[in-house]
Amino acid sequence: MSQAKINQANQLRDSGKSEAAIKILKPLLKSKNYKAAVNATISLGICYSNQRKFEKAIGLFKKAILICEKNKWPSRIGSIYRDMGIATKSIGKYKEAEKLMFKSIDFMKKYYDEGQGLNASIGITYSKLGTLYQKMRKYAKAKTAFETARKMLKKGNHEYWNLMAEIDYAGFLVTQKQFKKAKEILQKAIPEAIKQEKEYFLMKSLILSGDCEKTLKNSDGAQMFYSMAKITVEKIFDSQEVREKFEKEIKKRLTKKTKNI
Numbered sequence: 001m002s003q004a005k006i007n008q009a010n011q012l013r014d015s016g017k018s019e020a021a022i023k024i025l026k027p028l029l030k031s032k033n034y035k036a037a038v039n040a041t042i043s044l045g046i047c048y049s050n051q052r053k054f055e056k057a058i059g060l061f062k063k064a065i066l067i068c069e070k071n072k073w074p075s076r077i078g079s080i081y082r083d084m085g086i087a088t089k090s091i092g093k094y095k096e097a098e099k100l101m102f103k104s105i106d107f108m109k110k111y112y113d114e115g116q117g118l119n120a121s122i123g124i125t126y127s128k129l130g131t132l133y134q135k136m137r138k139y140a141k142a143k144t145a146f147e148t149a150r151k152m153l154k155k156g157n158h159e160y161w162n163l164m165a166e167i168d169y170a171g172f173l174v175t176q177k178q179f180k181k182a183k184e185i186l187q188k189a190i191p192e193a194i195k196q197e198k199e200y201f202l203m204k205s206l207i208l209s210g211d212c213e214k215t216l217k218n219s220d221g222a223q224m225f226y227s228m229a230k231i232t233v234e235k236i237f238d239s240q241e242v243r244e245k246f247e248k249e250i251k252k253r254l255t256k257k258t259k260n261i
Helices: 002-014 018-030 034-050 054-070 074-090 094-111 118-135 139-155 159-175 179-196 199-215 219-236 240-255
Strands: none
Touching (some): 002 018, 002 034, 018 034, 034 054, 054 074, 074 094, 074 118, 094 118, 118 139, 118 159, 139 159, 159 179, 199 219, 199 240
């Protein structure tokens, strides 16, 4: 029953309803079933990370690791280090985030990550490592990480992580000015995000698609994607932090009528 509630919360979180997810997860932190307590703690941490409350998220991830260690559940720890690495990257501690990502991979190789499959778990970690190297402007390392991620995820069977990694990769391609290639990926990602009801990644796909069209001199296409993103963020996200993040990105693009991204 507890895991079913956690799954429900995760679905709400991924569809932009972080506050509703948090209400479900908080009572589960004290579950007598340590696995349920760990999973609820991780999920709550991701909610806060999505709301850009990164320090709060990191504190929860550390707590989840302690519960795992106390109950001798090392196979769950690898993925927690990945989530902690993502949050650590977001507060600008890139070297520390890199160490956490590799620690995640090492743990998963040694103990195997339960539930999702080893290829999928390591694959999504390499994708997040790619976004980290992209932020650090280590583009050759980012390219290698994304290539490894895509190869491993194709061997796995995790639709959500595959969607996430493809959008991460499209974002990287945009920074490398490979707009046509990014556009091809995003044309598949948008309907897939809708099918999976992953509104957060739908938003990212729409904004990136607008960036591609704008750079390819298709101003009407860019306007369409940015407007779709604007409607989506106004209608869906209950988190003020998430709304403000996306609204700021969209407003910046809608007001830059002549300058390319």
